[in-house]
Amino acid sequence: MLHSFTVLLLLLLLLLFCSLFLLPPAEAVDDTYTLPDEHFINCGSKSSVTFGIRSFTGDPFYGKGSKPVQDPKPSGDTPVLYQTARIFRRPSPYKLEMRQNGTYVVRLHFFAFSSSVSLADAVFNVSAQLNASAPLLLLLSNFTMKNSNESTVVKEFLLTIGAGKFLLYFIPSQISCLAFVNAIEVFLAPNGFVPDYATHINLSGIKGNYSGLLSNVLQKAYRINVGGPNITEETDTLMRFWISDDQFLLFPVFTENRQTTYDELKFVQRGANGSTKYIAPESVYGTAKELNSTNSSKKFSNITWRFKVDEHSKHFVRAHFCDFITPSLNYPGLNFCINGNFCQLISPYETINQLSAPFYADFVVDSGKSGNIDISVAPPKDERYQIAFLNGLEIMQLMENSYSSFVPLRPEPKKKILFIIAGSLGLAFAFIIMAVVMIRLVRKKEDAVEIPRLPSSLAFPGWSENDMSTARTVGLGLDLELRIPFAEILQATQDFDSKLFIGEGGFGKVYVGTLHGKKVAVKRREPGYKQGLAEFQTEIMVLSRTRHRNLVSLIGYCDERSEMILVYEFxxxxxxxxxxxxxxxCSKPNGLSWEKRLEICIGSATALHHLHTGSAVKIIHRDVKSTNILLDENYTAKVSDFGISKSSHSDLTLDNTIVKGSVGYLDPEYFMSVELTEKSDVYSFGVVLLEVLCARPAVINSPQKEEVNLADWGLFWLKKGQLEKIIDPSLVDKINPNSFRKFGEIVGKCLEAKGSNRPTMHNVLWDLEYALSLHTGINREDAGESTTNISLQFGLPVLLHLPTSSFPVEENEQSIVGNNGSDTSASEIFSQLKFAGPR
Known part of the structure; x- marks a missing residue:
């Protein structure tokens, strides 16, 4: 009896083991699948809207740096889904909760309407984080609708996503500072929807195996309904859009369309390639393109479609078949060919063993330099059967190793941040702390006593506050003729009316006012601002002793009642x-022209050159930046803010042990050595030149470390010879290439690491004048130079190489701009000099 029980147990185990082989393979598509109801998001709207066969719910996004926008004047045929959008001004993620692991369909909808912003101007990246520990994958790079021929663009991806948080980051580029999306779909695909392996066809047509499909991002390139019309989202089982194949046919005259009724279709899941309605809908399998044998010849005994794809990349190709054309299963099959050098016999009998039963075949195909993938179907070698057909085709690009350079900023505990900073900066951090302590002590002294009082031994009985103020002014060596009574300041600014407030800086708040019938800018020192008495004194001394048409004019100052007030021309x-x-x-769409920008740079360089060499005392500005270059009604540049300037004259010499300047503009050599020279101004001016070219701040908060500092970013592209990639979009195709090349050279010289390798402002001024002449097309026949006045076509090496020679003037020669502030401009003198080429 025990023996019988053992035999019975072995039989049961055998049956169980055999049943494992009778089950459908793991790759088989789940025929019990139904389309999920999440996540379908109507971005930028709180309302739900029906689109296709799904309802898109209201936007759940509440992140910072974004806001909803609405099309103010939607067209009557624009779907409601595309009448709203969410825009992003800084990198922000949509956070979605995934209930289970699996292959997901991700679709992003874009429709560029114009509202308060023009969505067509947006340039941005989209990245995805599949789970909390996964790196970010780059889905879209520098995407824009600006040059799109289609009003609506839907980008579709297949991703293997884990259960938990799934993040979609929209990352505006520095070009536009704008990203947007109208709608998002993220839903679970049927089980086995995409295999992990497929037949691999290389450029030589050699067949191999490709594994790891599910570990890559797949982006839809083409979805073709062969032999039938377009299929919309409203009728497709997974809300896909299929287009007709006619535009891709090479020889349509040798083909004909075929069609059958949906009742005849038999979705039979036999083997791994038996199809379902979710693999492709009935409307795909119910139509086909067949070879018209009556019109064909041996030369054209096939049907060929050609598709343009990315060069040197891999593509997942899925061909759909349904044999409702041949009368019996005796048909041996057809040859399915790729790029003319690979063919595989596709046999409906061997694959599905039933007529009118949909099935498909998968391949991974390499594309070459041509960027073409040719797909053909041809009759078998058996001449009794001249039949070849195809029902549908899908091509998806494999985005292998497509990792994003974007790094999400994660807030760290303050203690941890301080520990990291302290450990990484070491002695430099200690130096900064010492400098901060010294500054705070100075501030404390300034706030307690705004203007130094004369010793009591110098005070005489009966002196008024004004008398004491006068004595203090004389003690500081300031020009008494520039003093303005406080009462006049109050009248000019209407008691510092908040409506007249126009800005603020390191010294205090700035108001617009009217003094003696003239519009003026009034800068008032207030406690708490970093600049104080020393800067107040230096500003007055510099501007009272140095006059120039490209330096802002100081109207006067006031030091009554412990006030420190500076009055300038407006x-x-x-x-x-x-x-x-x-x-x-973000750069302004209708910004300054290139000619105007060059003129502003020339005016600024003229002012700095005058400070360095054009007066009895050499003055180093020490805070050259775009906010310290002011523009009058004619856009004439005037350098301002001399509070931290340093001079060779003893009464303007500040503490040499304290590095001063602005982040992003500060000369690194000066920062390290604490030795200030006029070449530090040259470096800062080089950053300003990049600002002028790129229309972006000197420092930005960017996930790309190399992009944070404009000087580093500019030098990076300059060394690659591709500086045009980061210029202000409004300047594209509007700069003479020779002028652009020369300007790039100037930037590179100004930003040299060693000050000794940088040019003087005299040389910079000369080269800027030369860049302007190249752009405006001034006749330079006397110079032996010829310029080509053509628009700059970026990406092409059309820049003319121009010689660089020395300008025959000694460094200590008198400035080309008179010390008395003459109105004779540098450009006027430039045109009179014997031209010897750029410096």
Whole structure:
């Protein structure tokens, strides 16, 4: 009896083991699948809307740096889904909760309507994080709708996503500072929807195996309904859009369309390649393109489709078949060919063993230099059967190793941040702390006693506050003729009315006012601002002793009642930075022309050259930046803010042990050595030149480390010979290539690591004048130079190489701009000199 029980147990185990082989393979598609109801998002709207066969719910996004926008004047045929969008001004993620692991369909909808912003101007990346520990994958790079021939673009991807948080990051580029999306779909695909392996066809047509499909991002390139019309989202089982194949046919005259009724189709899941309605809908398998044998010849005994794809990349190709054409299963099959050098016999009998039963075949195909993939179907070698057909075709690009350089910023505990900073900076951090302590002590002294009082031994009985103020002024060596009574300041600014407030800086708040019938800018020192008495004194001394048409004019000052007030000529067009980009760091669409920018640079360089060499005392500005270059009503540049300037004269010499300047503009050599020279101004001016060219701040908060500092970013592209990639979009095709090349050379020289290798402002001024002449087409026949006045076509090496020679003037020769502030411009004198080429 025990023996019988053992035999019975062995039989049961045998049956169980055999049943494992009778089960469908793991790759078989799940025929019990139904389309999920999440995540379908109507971006930028709180309302749900029906689109296709799904309802898109209201936007759940509440992240910072984004806002919803609406099409103010939608066209009557624009779907409601595309009448709203969410825009992003900084990198922000959509956070979605995935319930289970699997292959997901991800679709991003874009429709570029115009509202308060033009969505067509957006340039951005999209990255995806599949789970909390996974690196970010780059889905879209520098995507824009600007030059799109289609009003609506839907980008589709297949991703293997784990259960938990799934993040989609929209990352505006520095070009536009804008990203957007109208709708998002993320839903679970049927089980086995994409295999992990497929037949691999290389460029030589050699057949191999490709494994690891599920570990890559697949992006849809083409989805073709062969032999039938377009299929919309409303009728497809997975809301896909299929287009007709006619535009891709090479020889359509040798083909004909065939069609059958849906009742005849038999979805039979036999083997790994038996299809379902979710693999492709009935409307795909119910139509076909067949070879018209009556019109064909041996030369054209096939049907060929050609598809343009990315060069040197891999593509997942899925061909759909349904044999409702041959009368019996005796048909041996057809040859399915790729790129003319690989063919495989596709036999409906061997694959599915039933007529009118849909099935498919998968391949991974390499594309070459041509960027073409040719797909053909041809009759078998058996001449009794001249039949070849195809029902549908899908091509998806494999985005192998497509990792994003974007690194999400994760807030760290303050203690941890301080520990990391302290450990990495070491002695430099200690030096900074010492400098901060010294500054705080100075501030404390300034706030307690705004203007130094004369010793009591010097005070005489009966002296008024004004008398004491006068004595203090004389003690500081300031020009008494520039003093303005406080009462006049109050009248000019209407008691510092908040409505007249126009800005603030390191010294204090700035108001616009009217003094003696003239519009003026009034800068008032207030406690808490980093600049104080020393800067107040230096500003007055510099501007009272140095006059120039490209230096802002000091109208006067006031030091009554412990006040420190500076009054300047009013600059109608504000500062240079505000004319280049907005507060978000985004370039202005209708910004300054290239000619105007060069003229502003020349004016600024003229002022700095005058400070360095054009007076009895050499003055180093020490804070050259775009906000310190002001523009009058004619856009004439005037350098301002001399509070931290340093001079060879003893009464303007500040503490040499304290490095001063602005982040992003500060000369690294000066920072390391604490030795200030006029070449530090040259470096800072080089950063300003890049600002002028790129229309972006000197420092930005970017996930790309190399992009944070404009000087580093500019030198990176300059060394690659591709500086045009980061210029202000409004300048594209509007710069003479020779002028652009020369300007790039100037930038590179100014930003040299060693000050000794940088040019003087005299040389910079000369080269800027030369760059302007190249752009405007001034006749330089006397110079033996010829310029080509053509628009700059970026990406092409059309820049003319121009010689560089020395300008025959000694460094200590008198400035080309008179010390008395003559109106004779540098360009006027430039045109009179014997031209000897750029410096």
């Amino acid at each position: 600059m109608e067009k504000g500062n240079l930075r505000d004319n280049l980009y907005d507060t978000n760091g």
